[in-house]
Amino acid sequence: MKTKTYQLLLILFTISIFISCSSDDDAPMEVNEEETITTVILSVTESGSTTTELFNWTESSQDPITLKANTNYNIKIKFLDASNPDDVDDITQEVITEKDEHFIFYQTTVSGLTFDNASDDTIDSNDIGINISTDWSTGDTTAGTLKAFLIHEPTSKTGNTRDDFGGETDIEVDFNVAIQ
Amino acid sequence: MVFLLSVTLSSAQQCDKILTGKVIDFHDGVPLKGATITFNNQTTVTDINGNYTINELCAVSYAFTVSHVDCNSQVFTIDMSKIISKDFYLEHHYTDLDQVNVDGPFQKKTTNSQAEEKLSRKQLDQYSNLSIGDALKEISGVNSLTSGNAIVKPVIQGLHSSRIIILNNGVRQEDQEWGEEHAPNLDINAFNEVRVIKGAGSLQYGGNAIGGVIIAENKLTSLRDTIFGNTQLAASTNGRGGSVNTALNLGFKKGWGAKIQGTLKHFGDNEAPDYMLSNTGHREQSFSTAFGYNNFLYGFEGYYSFYNATQGILRSSHIGNVGDLVRAINSNEPLIINDFTYDINAPKQETQHHLAKVKFYNRFKNLGRLNLQYSFQYNNRKEFDIRRGDDRDKPSLDLELSTHSLESNFLFDSNDNFKKNVGVQVSYQENIPNPDTGVRRLIPDYKKSSIGAFAITEFKINDQITADAGIRYDFVNIDAKKFYKKDFWDERGYDTNFSNLIIGDFGDQWLTNPDFEYNNISASAGINYTYSNQNSLLFNISYVNRAPNPVELFSDGLHHSAAIIELGDLSFDQESALKVSLTSEHNNIFGIVSLKVAPYLSSIDNFILLEPTGLDFTIRGSFPVWEYRQTNALLAGVDVDFGVDITKEIQFNTGFSYIYGQDTTADEALINMPAPNVRSQFVYQKEHWNVKLTNTSVLKQSRYPNNDFETSFIQNNTTVTRLVEISEPPSAYTLFDLSGSYSFGIWNPKDLTIMASITNLFDTSYRDYLNRQRFYADNIGRNITLNINYKF
Numbered sequence: 001m002k003t004k005t006y007q008l009l010l011i012l013f014t015i016s017i018f019i020s021c022s023s024d025d026d027a028p029m030e031v032n033e034e035e036t037i038t039t040v041i042l043s044v045t046e047s048g049s050t051t052t053e054l055f056n057w058t059e060s061s062q063d064p065i066t067l068k069a070n071t072n073y074n075i076k077i078k079f080l081d082a083s084n085p086d087d088v089d090d091i092t093q094e095v096i097t098e099k100d101e102h103f104i105f106y107q108t109t110v111s112g113l114t115f116d117n118a119s120d121d122t123i124d125s126n127d128i129g130i131n132i133s134t135d136w137s138t139g140d141t142t143a144g145t146l147k148a149f150l151i152h153e154p155t156s157k158t159g160n161t162r163d164d165f166g167g168e169t170d171i172e173v174d175f176n177v178a179i180q
Numbered sequence: 181m182v183f184l185l186s187v188t189l190s191s192a193q194q195c196d197k198i199l200t201g202k203v204i205d206f207h208d209g210v211p212l213k214g215a216t217i218t219f220n221n222q223t224t225v226t227d228i229n230g231n232y233t234i235n236e237l238c239a240v241s242y243a244f245t246v247s248h249v250d251c252n253s254q255v256f257t258i259d260m261s262k263i264i265s266k267d268f269y270l271e272h273h274y275t276d277l278d279q280v281n282v283d284g285p286f287q288k289k290t291t292n293s294q295a296e297e298k299l300s301r302k303q304l305d306q307y308s309n310l311s312i313g314d315a316l317k318e319i320s321g322v323n324s325l326t327s328g329n330a331i332v333k334p335v336i337q338g339l340h341s342s343r344i345i346i347l348n349n350g351v352r353q354e355d356q357e358w359g360e361e362h363a364p365n366l367d368i369n370a371f372n373e374v375r376v377i378k379g380a381g382s383l384q385y386g387g388n389a390i391g392g393v394i395i396a397e398n399k400l401t402s403l404r405d406t407i408f409g410n411t412q413l414a415a416s417t418n419g420r421g422g423s424v425n426t427a428l429n430l431g432f433k434k435g436w437g438a439k440i441q442g443t444l445k446h447f448g449d450n451e452a453p454d455y456m457l458s459n460t461g462h463r464e465q466s467f468s469t470a471f472g473y474n475n476f477l478y479g480f481e482g483y484y485s486f487y488n489a490t491q492g493i494l495r496s497s498h499i500g501n502v503g504d505l506v507r508a509i510n511s512n513e514p515l516i517i518n519d520f521t522y523d524i525n526a527p528k529q530e531t532q533h534h535l536a537k538v539k540f541y542n543r544f545k546n547l548g549r550l551n552l553q554y555s556f557q558y559n560n561r562k563e564f565d566i567r568r569g570d571d572r573d574k575p576s577l578d579l580e581l582s583t584h585s586l587e588s589n590f591l592f593d594s595n596d597n598f599k600k601n602v603g604v605q606v607s608y609q610e611n612i613p614n615p616d617t618g619v620r621r622l623i624p625d626y627k628k629s630s631i632g633a634f635a636i637t638e639f640k641i642n643d644q645i646t647a648d649a650g651i652r653y654d655f656v657n658i659d660a661k662k663f664y665k666k667d668f669w670d671e672r673g674y675d676t677n678f679s680n681l682i683i684g685d686f687g688d689q690w691l692t693n694p695d696f697e698y699n700n701i702s703a704s705a706g707i708n709y710t711y712s713n714q715n716s717l718l719f720n721i722s723y724v725n726r727a728p729n730p731v732e733l734f735s736d737g738l739h740h741s742a743a744i745i746e747l748g749d750l751s752f753d754q755e756s757a758l759k760v761s762l763t764s765e766h767n768n769i770f771g772i773v774s775l776k777v778a779p780y781l782s783s784i785d786n787f788i789l790l791e792p793t794g795l796d797f798t799i800r801g802s803f804p805v806w807e808y809r810q811t812n813a814l815l816a817g818v819d820v821d822f823g824v825d826i827t828k829e830i831q832f833n834t835g836f837s838y839i840y841g842q843d844t845t846a847d848e849a850l851i852n853m854p855a856p857n858v859r860s861q862f863v864y865q866k867e868h869w870n871v872k873l874t875n876t877s878v879l880k881q882s883r884y885p886n887n888d889f890e891t892s893f894i895q896n897n898t899t900v901t902r903l904v905e906i907s908e909p910p911s912a913y914t915l916f917d918l919s920g921s922y923s924f925g926i927w928n929p930k931d932l933t934i935m936a937s938i939t940n941l942f943d944t945s946y947r948d949y950l951n952r953q954r955f956y957a958d959n960i961g962r963n964i965t966l967n968i969n970y971k972f
Binding site for chain 1: 566624683895
């Protein structure tokens, strides 16, 4: 009985060691973060014009935006995952697909700069535009910051400040804006 | 109790044989005085030297039943035609299967000189639908670090997680215990008894228990023919759920024993006094079984336990960045409050733990006992964040941890006045984070091998003083494979110190192979002085080392639930703790009062803590960066327990604990030290009734480091800077609980107990400093629980 139990224990342990060691020294697979947004692009089009200027925000460089005073613009926002430069994902499509769970919002220190949904904005199932496409009007010459938010699962989609929407901030980026 | 196997006696034979000899304690070789030898309704008693003489025996076989108080009776068959003298060995120190400790079974404590408390099955029964962490709060000096209501980690004298060892039926629980929001993966109903050793000196369990040891045990019944068990149902209003657990024990006189036990728990959202705590439901299914055999000389035991739990994390505590954190702090209520539901959505945790062990012991005459144990544990932890797109249902963290452990010890217990215990533990652990999560691994793939060896001794200096001493050596090797982002690698300066660790180049990431070794020596010594009428004074000094855990070494990313970026450090050394503790125990003052005062002082070199060092600006906004850092820390505190029997039926008892924690290098308070707290109880006990009124009062922690930081917002077209107040602990609070139970007999005396309890009687709104969700919501409100326990 006794020796048998000893033997059993020994066998169990030996097996377990073999099992543990048989998984080799294979290198683990690297993980490239999915659903990461690396780049925010604002496509800015002056009213009545067909030329569109792109302003990129990445962690390493942020394009300054220059707008004309007292002018109307359309701004479309785009989110890219460019963590693999050879395979850039457009996350904007995901945001549009899950429009009920997303909301884009802007805050600015630029006086006179205001925005509203554009007519071609993405409308969610509650008839609320989620601000993928927005119309802007500028005031007098000045300068300041434009902050863009992508909010996930906002508690409300109506309001005037970031606090009104709740939810989690997926994106919060600052652009320097000069109104000339 | 003593059965006599009758032997036919032939009248034709000559009956003039004499049998002489001794009755001896098998365990220490000491002759037993007053042992009885019974045969054919005749009884002989041994003299002071254990000698006996039986006259007028016939030349046939006799069955002698040899008995002694505290020993198991044994039947010996002797053929009197061949034998004239015989020494009988009785097992004086017979105990259940599970006895690893130096101490004999007659002592209540596991350790000689350390502060130690225990919770019995009866106390645990009241917590059958909660967790071990909740039950342990009954003990002064033990607090809990929680993430909401269901994730509860024990904190012993200010220390927790990797600094505590939890023994699950003799096996050191390996369940990613480093995480502050990782609750122990074990079911409270699986154990008969839970002990807490509030000290670092229990060297037989592991070298790194700077905080202490929690011993959860469940012993098999054997050596009597029996079948018993219980079924317990508990239903609670808060969470609108309940639990059912049942246990069945089998025992056989021949030495076999078996046990089977299972628990189911099902709860929906908890409620704070003013609102629903959305997504805080939890489920638990657990099961354990054991079987074993033991006899005079040897025994074995097999044990398997399974634990499976899903725990919701408060929805509003899942935040995106600092702005969200500020909004949460500024709001009096959680930002997301939904209607009650049993559904559990992300964020949530799913954990599974399997534990299997086989254990064997063998006794050696006049020497002691050899124990051998092999255990295997498999732990899977999945954590789900709120994600988008195809990743919606994927966990963000998926860790598989397998641990093999082989241990053996020899307990030299033949001499009660000088016991020794030596042992070795070898273990091999492998952690595999699943790369399919699409999230960079929080902790890397690693293999951890460890070897520990210890020698401890306990010796009686005189009738009043028992001393103990022990030494332990641990070797730990961590062989990890970890990806580092190249820019981060350089930023941390690893390119200069650790460039030799790089084994692969994967675009913007290095694959590295940190392979670290730690050699730890631990030592402990103490005395136990017992004097006049149940008073004792315990003194213990211990020096213990702990190797850094994988998070402290390797973490390098965003920790969602805390909205902070956590950075580990490859260059960490082990922590070294020197702890001195004193326990003054008076169990019988004027026959009605008991008092226990236990001060301690612990100086920890290279204490690893996490502290904020700046802000990192990412595309998700800004995040505070917290870095692990080594410093020197001082922990000093006292636990006081006082009890008085006011009348025969009414008892009052109270426990108080205070901790002073200081970072002596930075000269500031240590973070997350439990606030001073008092737990007081009036107990009325008469015949079938037991009524308890409990008050728990927690003061505001006034000693905390200032980790507040500033962040900027746009408000009314201007940028404003606001202070993010994350440091100040919540206000003091006081809670009352009321419980009453009535036991009565249906088939057997007191086999049915019905208990009703109300916790947070006055539905008080409060927040606790050691609840990681204190920024987001209040703790749970009133909870009424009905508990029916039937024993059979």
